[in-house]
Amino acid sequence: MTPATGPAAARFEDNLFEFLLRQGDNALVLGHRTSEWCGVAPALEEDIALANTALDLIGQTQLWLGYAAEVEGQDRTANDLAFRRDAYDFRNLLMLEVPNEDFGRTLMRQFFFDAFQVPWLSALQTSSDQRVADIAAKSVKEALYHLERSAETVVALGDGTAESNARMQAALDYLWPYAGEAFVDDAVDQAMAEAAIAPPPSQMRADWGATVHATLANAYLTRPESEFAHKGGRTGARHTEHLGHMLANMQVLQRSYPDAVW
C-alpha cells in the first residue's frame, strides 16, 4: 500500500490509485450503509428508493474499484479491493461510515453527499483521464437523480411535524462536523490537479455550500456555525470505530470463504 498521509507518493500511478480508491470507497461505504435499510425502511416506497440508491452506488463502486485494481497492477479485482481490505486501507469520507441511526440522518447524509457529487462528477467529466471522465459521465446522471430525491426529502421532513423537524435538526447537528472533510486538499489531490485528472476538491465548496444553504432554508433547519471538521477518512489516517464493525458484516462471507464463487 501507498503511505496513508504525508508527501505525495513518488509514482503517478500510486497517486491515481489513491484517488480512485477515494471515489470507489465513498460509493461502496455509502452504498453498503444504505443497503442496511433493505426490508426495514419506514415505508415500502422508501425501502425501494433506498435499495435502488444503494444499487446505483454499488454499480459505481464496481467501475471505480475496477479501474483502481487495473491501475494498481497487482492482479487484484474490484471484489478483492472491496472485500479483502481492512479498515485502515479504506479511503472513504468519515461521514459515510457512521451508523445510519434513523431515516432522518440517513437522508441528511445522502443529501450532503449528493450535493457534493453533482458538481464533483460534473467536473470529472472533463478529466484528462478518459476512463475517469467516462465513469463520471455515467455516475453523474444517477447522482442528479439522487440529489432531487434527497433534497426533496430533507425539505419534506424539515418542514414536516415538530418531531420530524427535531429529528432532522439533530441529524444536521450530528453530521455537520463531518461535512468539511470532503473539501480538504492534500498531496494526492495536488498530483491529480497537476495532471488535470481532477480539480482540487476545495473548489467544490462554494457549489456545495449554495445547495446546502438553499435546501436547509427551505427545510426550516438551522445550519451549525462551527467550521470544525473531523478528518482522516479519505487519507486513511484515522477512521471512526464504526467502519470496522461495518466491514465485519460486509466482508464476512469473503473472509470466511476466501475465493468463494457462485
Added chain:
Amino acid sequence: MQATEQVTEAQVWSWLEEVPDPEIPVISVVDLGVIRGVEVNDAGVRITVTPTYSGCPAMAIISLDIETAMAAKGVENLEIETKIAPAWTTDWLSEKGRARLESYGIAPPQAAGGPEKCPHCGSKSVEKVSQFGSTPCKAQWRCLSCLEPFDYFKCI
C-alpha cells in the same frame, strides 16, 4: 465457424430483436437501446452492450440471454463487450419500444420528467408516488382518475 462466417450484421441485429429485456419482457434489448454495436468479421461476432444504470443487476442476464440466443443461431465465436461511454440515455429507447411499454402498462419516459398520461385509462391527472420503483429504470406513479398505480420509465 461456418455459421459465423455466413452471418451478416443485419441478421445479428434481427436476432437481437428477439432477445427480451429480462425485467420488461415486452421490449427487446435492441428497443431498450443497450446494444451499441454489432461487428461481424473473420474472428466471429462482437456485440457491444451498455448498462442502463451502473448497478443494473439485469446486465449479467442480458449478456447470458444474448449468448444463448446467438448459440441457438449457430454463432460459435461470440464476444460481448461492455462499454459505459457514451452513457445510456432513455433517448435511445426505440419508438416501437416506447409504444410497447405503454401498452404493457409502463408510461414511457418524457423530457418533462413525468408521464404524459396514465397508461391504463389515458387520463392526464397523475401524481408521483416515489422517484424509484421495482427496477432501477422505473418510478412509481398513480392515476387520479382510474386510481390505478403504474410504473413510469425514468427519463435520464
